[in-house]
Amino acid sequence: MENKPLSPHIQIYKWHISSLVSISHRITGIINILAITLMCIWFALILFGESNYEIIKIFLQTFVGKFILIGITWSFSFQMLSEIRHLIMDLGYGFDLKVTKITGLLVIFGSLILTILIYLIGRGLN
């Protein structure tokens, strides 16, 4: 009788906005830690000379480089908005199912809009 099977769980459970935002919050958290580490290395390299700066600049202007930069911008935007959502929830607000749906959608679309905004501001400064 010890051979009882375990019923299926994550394989069958339906996703909804709150669970998607929650898992994305974790994933972007991990990405951000890696991103911050990477940025520290970049800045440290700049300290060691101008040629390093040039190499990094060339890399960041490639397709892969741009993808990484925009990806990190989105990841930070998402993490920030989602964290605000969680902070409000920690205060005990926003648990109504309809409200969680709306705030979840706000986080998802807000992070995309924020990414575009930051991108445009960055271009304007250039």
Add this chain to the structure above:
Amino acid sequence: MAQISLPKNSEVKKGKYFEDKTGSKNLRKVNIYRWDPSTEENPRIDTYEVDMDNCPSKVLDILNKIKNEIDPTLAYRRSCAHGVCGSCAMNMGGKNGLACTTPHAEIDGDIDIYPLPHLKVKRDLIGDLDGLYKQYQSIEPWLKNNSTKQTTEIYQSKEDRAKLDGAYECIMCACCSTSCPSYWWNGDKYLGPAVLLQAYRWIIDSRDEERKARLKKVADELKLYRCHTILNCTNACPKGLNPAKAIAEIKKMLATANV
């Protein structure tokens, strides 16, 4: 560490196919998780073609129809059929709920029916809830009053009574706890939404004198703080309760009170 995949003995295989014998034109395919403890075989998914012209509106009606007319070996729990007893909690169309209150019209395409997620299966749709009941017992879900002299009832104001609304209606069907990924990965330690909602119900009861002790007991990294507001619980609750909010309220009490 969370184990995402199912263990070898739990992998689900394709099962039997029961073709319709009524000649009905209005058929729906119903896929049901089956496991027979008397064999060494893995669980399987049996598919039934069900005549929807002669079937009432709820998922439980489909199960009853299958058991009565197609395959009497199907095992599932059910009792009141009115959303009060909580026996027929299962996973339908990827979401936990009570089979007796879930309309099959709300499920698109084929109807997939599984036992409540991440439980040891006893047979077919019957999951083992012993662990959850033990945890329920551990929060001591009864009124604690140290006065030995009181012989009359303990009064409660209307306001204090109103605080229990949204907590006392819980029928312990386990839809919420078994929908919670945190409970899947840490169910041995994390109390889960159902039990924490009940913990909350006794913490806020004005007649209870053990509030501080109750709070202290539940204030634990694993017992309480494994809740990451995924909100599967609130989405799953067939009684429309909000365990996630109750857990947040307990966290808030612990953050503000000197326990």
